[in-house]
Structure formats: C-alpha cells, structure tokens
Amino acid sequence: MTAKLVLLGGFLGAGKTTTLINTARKLEQSGHVVGIVTNDQGKELIDTELAKSSGLEPKEITGGCFCCKFDDLYANMNELMEEKKPDFIIAEAVGSCTDLIATVIQPLKQYYSKEFKTAPLTIVVDPERLLGDLELSNDETPNFSQSVDYIFEKQLAEADIIAVNKSDIHSPEVIAKVKKYLQNRYPQTVIQEISASADHNLDELISIWKTSDVGGDKVLDIDYDIYAAGEAKLAWMNILGDIHASTSIDPHVWVQTFLDKLSAHIERENMPIAHLKVHAGLENNGFVKASLVKTGAAATYTVENAQSATFIRLVLNIRIETEPDKLNLIVQDSIESTNEKVGTTWNGTYHECFSPLPPEPIHRLQKV
Structure with a gap:
C-alpha cells in the first residue's frame, strides 16, 4: 500500500495550516483516510493545537525544517502508515523553508517511491505579500530584508502549484492581477x-492533488549563505503561560489589550511581522485566537465559546524580523502592561526565543 504525500509550503502567515486542516476535512468527508505532519523550528505551537482540536491527530516535527529533519519526516510517515493506513499524508513545512524539491521530494521519489507517491508541490501565498510589487499598495509598513525576500521568491519559483489564498478578503480585481502576475x-x-477559511476552490485544489503525479522536478540553484542569512534575520518566539485573575475577565479584552501594546512597540521599532498568533484558551474548551500577518494591520479574531474566567491558558507564537533579545523585552513589557491594566497576573511555563540555525539538509539531490 502506498500513500500520496501532499507537501504544503509557503511563507509565514500565508494560511498553510488553515489550508491543511480544511483540505484534510474535505478529503475525509469524501471517504479518504488522511494523515497529518506539522513542522516548526520551535515548540508549543498554536497550529498543532488547532489541528488537534479539529480531530486530525497530527504528528509534529520540531527543532528544524523537513530538509534538516528528513529522517524524522520519513519515520513519522511510516508511523502514520502503520497506525492509520492513510490514502493521503499532508505535511506542512516551516514557513521560512525553501528548496523542498531537492531536499524532500526528490529523495522520496528516488529512495522511497514504492512506499510514497508525491503530489505536486503546493506553495500557499498571501496576496498581501505581492501587492507592493504590483503597485497595488502604497502603505509604509517596514519591508523585509533582501535575504528574507530571497526565501519567499525561491518558494514561489519551485512551486508546481501556487495557491493564491485569502480570496475572500481581497477584491476579484486584486486577485486577478495577482494571478496574472504570477502566471x-x-x-x-x-x-x-x-x-482556505471560506472553503473557496479547495475541491479544485484537491482534484489536482488526486489526479496528478507530475511535479517535484524544479530543482533550483539555492545560495545557502543567503538562505541562512534570511532565516537568521527572523526572531522565533513561542511562549506558554497562565493568566490568573481574582475576578472573571474577558479573554478577548486581555488579548486585544496585549496586542494593542505589543503592536505599538513593533511599529515604533519598525519591525516587519511575518506572523504573530495568540491563543487564549479556557477550561471549558472555549478560546480566543488572534492572528496578525503584517505590521500596522488589524488583527483577525476567531472566538469560540469564549466566556469570562479567572484562569486563561495563553500560547503566543511570533515570527518577526528583529533580534531575539529585543523581542523578549517588548513582549515582557506588553505582558506586564496588560496585567496592570486588566488586573491579572502571569505565570510563564515555557519560553523560547531564538533565530534559526543555518539549514543543513540530510539529502540534496540536484539531478532529477
């Protein structure tokens, strides 16, 4: 028995996790068995928790991207084959990762083709990342460094499918211009x-995955010094902690107060946000989730059964271009300021803030 691997890539904040969750649901609804693998440089990830809450039971690979953790990816895929016997395995790569064809798809094709087939490499893109190139945006938000942009450009260049996401929040004219530019x-x-969030054209995307084995052959020339420099420009923060209050507080109010303070710091320091996510969970399984993918933009909120409480479990994931020490300072100040304003206390239980190490792929096959 073989499974088809669907590898999802794309820059931080593109909507890969929402694409993963909702395409997996649709595949399961049509009678397919689906396995999931998530991937990140760090731990305590909101995306993994969201996948779990959707009933998907993901395998998780942390501490490096698929290219550097290929053996872990292969082991997790084999575990899924033993446990679930899936028809499809959807694997979501780290948002700062590229060169997936040479380091993941080609090794699978050349060494493990009897066990796994590969769908066309799918790169999810947020149109917002391209509006400046199209002169459709004249805002003054800070730009990423050239080495960070290099990663984004290489992600697009190696794609078999570019999934232009978030069509529900952009006009048809903007989406048409983005598609024409990319084509x-x-x-x-x-x-x-x-x-992905509004379930628009996901069936069409899934149809390509099902019917096509073509792809995964665009092996690029990658300057690993520039690639490593781009990843090193990003600070990667994951925090887990508990918020306590003597009287019940609204979790939405706490998250919004915190984000207002943190966003003011980020704008003042001129830091380009790649992705910022806050998840405030309650004991009754309700939660407030906020997501921010651009400096100066308004956060988007998802609220499910969120009621006032005296205890809130908070997870914070930030990917941003700055130094880790500076990010630590502004987050600590924002938490303290929010506690003082809302009347809460903070007990941190997990904290990491770092810049990724240079990528060192296990395999890199340059010949197709």
Missing part, C-alpha cells in the same frame, strides 16, 4: 485561487 512570472506553474 507571467512562472508560466509552467498552476496558479489556483483559493480561500
């Missing part, structure tokens, strides 16, 4: 408009 730039690539 002109990458004429051999399938450009598929989707909205």
Whole structure:
C-alpha cells in the first residue's frame, strides 16, 4: 500500500495550516483516510493545537525544517502508515523553508517511491505579500530584508502549484492581477485561487492533488549563505503561560489589550511581522485566537465559546524580523502592561526565543 504525500509550503502567515486542516476535512468527508505532519523550528505551537482540536491527530516535527529533519519526516510517515493506513499524508513545512524539491521530494521519489507517491508541490501565498510589487499598495509598513525576500521568491519559483489564498478578503480585481502576475512570472506553474477559511476552490485544489503525479522536478540553484542569512534575520518566539485573575475577565479584552501594546512597540521599532498568533484558551474548551500577518494591520479574531474566567491558558507564537533579545523585552513589557491594566497576573511555563540555525539538509539531490 502506498500513500500520496501532499507537501504544503509557503511563507509565514500565508494560511498553510488553515489550508491543511480544511483540505484534510474535505478529503475525509469524501471517504479518504488522511494523515497529518506539522513542522516548526520551535515548540508549543498554536497550529498543532488547532489541528488537534479539529480531530486530525497530527504528528509534529520540531527543532528544524523537513530538509534538516528528513529522517524524522520519513519515520513519522511510516508511523502514520502503520497506525492509520492513510490514502493521503499532508505535511506542512516551516514557513521560512525553501528548496523542498531537492531536499524532500526528490529523495522520496528516488529512495522511497514504492512506499510514497508525491503530489505536486503546493506553495500557499498571501496576496498581501505581492501587492507592493504590483503597485497595488502604497502603505509604509517596514519591508523585509533582501535575504528574507530571497526565501519567499525561491518558494514561489519551485512551486508546481501556487495557491493564491485569502480570496475572500481581497477584491476579484486584486486577485486577478495577482494571478496574472504570477502566471507571467512562472508560466509552467498552476496558479489556483483559493480561500482556505471560506472553503473557496479547495475541491479544485484537491482534484489536482488526486489526479496528478507530475511535479517535484524544479530543482533550483539555492545560495545557502543567503538562505541562512534570511532565516537568521527572523526572531522565533513561542511562549506558554497562565493568566490568573481574582475576578472573571474577558479573554478577548486581555488579548486585544496585549496586542494593542505589543503592536505599538513593533511599529515604533519598525519591525516587519511575518506572523504573530495568540491563543487564549479556557477550561471549558472555549478560546480566543488572534492572528496578525503584517505590521500596522488589524488583527483577525476567531472566538469560540469564549466566556469570562479567572484562569486563561495563553500560547503566543511570533515570527518577526528583529533580534531575539529585543523581542523578549517588548513582549515582557506588553505582558506586564496588560496585567496592570486588566488586573491579572502571569505565570510563564515555557519560553523560547531564538533565530534559526543555518539549514543543513540530510539529502540534496540536484539531478532529477
């Protein structure tokens, strides 16, 4: 028995996890068995918890990207084959990762083709990342360094499918211009408009995965010095902690107060946000989730059964271009300021803040 691997890539904040969860649900609803693998440089991830809450039971690979953790990826895929016998395995790569064809897909094709087939490499993109190139945006938000942009550009260049996400929050005219721009730039690539959150065109994307074994052959020339420099520019923070109050507080109020303070710091320091997520969970399984993918933009909120409480479990994931020490300082100040304003106390139970180490792939096959 073989399973088909669907490898999802794309820059931080593109909507990969929402794409993963909702395509997996649709595949299961149509009678397929689906396995999930999530991937990140750190631990205590909101995305993994969201996948778990959706009933997907993901395998998780932390401490490095798939290319550097290929053996772990292969081991997890084999565990899924033993435990679930899936028809599809959807694996979501780290948002700062590229060169997936040479380091993941080609090794699978050349060494393990009897066990796993590969769907076309799918790169999810947020149109917002391209509006400046199209002169459709004249805002003054800080730009990423050239080495960070290099990663984004290489992600697009190696894609078999570019899934232009978030079509529900952009006008049809903007989406059409983004698609035309991408098709002109990458004429051999399938450009598929989707909205993962609004379930727009996910069936069309899944259909390509099901019917095509073509792809995974665009082995790129990658300057690993520039690639490593781009990852090193990013600070990667994951925090887990508990918020306590003597009287019940609204978790939405706490999160919004915290984000207002933190966003003011970030704008003042001119830091480009890649992705910022806050998850405030309650004992009754309710939660408030906030997501921010651009400096100066408004956060988007998801609220499920969130009621006032005296205890809130908080998870914070931040990916941003700055130094880790500076990020630690502004987050600590924002938590303290929020506690003082709302009347709460903070008990941190897990904290990591770092810049990723240079990527060192286990395999890199340059010949198709």
